[in-house]
Amino acid sequence: FRILQPPHLGGFGLDIPTHLAVAAELARGCASSAWIQTLIGYQNMLVGFFDPRAQDEVLAMGGPLLTALVTGPSVTAELVEGGCTLTGKWPYVSGIDHCNWVMLSAHDPIAKGDGKWRVLTCLLPRTEVTIVDDWFVLGLRATGSKSVTLDGLFVPEHCIICLQETA
Numbered sequence: 001f002r003i004l005q006p007p008h009l010g011g012f013g014l015d016i017p018t019h020l021a022v023a024a025e026l027a028r029g030c031a032s033s034a035w036i037q038t039l040i041g042y043q044n045m046l047v048g049f050f051d052p053r054a055q056d057e058v059l060a061m062g063g064p065l066l067t068a069l070v071t072g073p074s075v076t077a078e079l080v081e082g083g084c085t086l087t088g089k090w091p092y093v094s095g096i097d098h099c100n101w102v103m104l105s106a107h108d109p110i111a112k113g114d115g116k117w118r119v120l121t122c123l124l125p126r127t128e129v130t131i132v133d134d135w136f137v138l139g140l141r142a143t144g145s146k147s148v149t150l151d152g153l154f155v156p157e158h159c160i161i162c163l164q165e166t167a
Helices: 016-029 031-049 052-061
Strands: 067-070 078-080 083-093 101-107 119-125 130-132 146-156
Touching: 016 031, 031 052, 031 067, 031 101, 052 119, 067 083, 083 101, 083 119, 101 146, 119 146
Parallel strands: 067 101
Antiparallel strands: 078 083, 083 146, 101 119, 130 146
């Protein structure tokens, strides 16, 4: 999980080909393990794009960094003073049972000039979400890709980014 993770966050800071080579080897034995390693490993790298205050909060929690991410939002954030609030349900959060941090995406309620939605990604401790045990599939069962819900959770501004704007 630490292959792509930035060194200042406890990772190795290696490259994507190395990350994918490890995933390919894991897949020879278990597709679910490879899926989780690939996702969490990549997502851990994304934490390095957040404001340093958010990264400090991640480090302060201690332990290994394990992140879950949902990028296809079905929820629209409510912008409030100092951040946003999130209410809704995010399906298919792979690895949620193992993660200690969650990145949930939501539409920014303010459309860009070209009419396209801007997507916000919010970093929050997993303890803030409610896990819905709704992953009953035959294939990739061990990915634990359950849904999570929130009801009016405040996310501070320093824990919100637009991934499209980090490139």
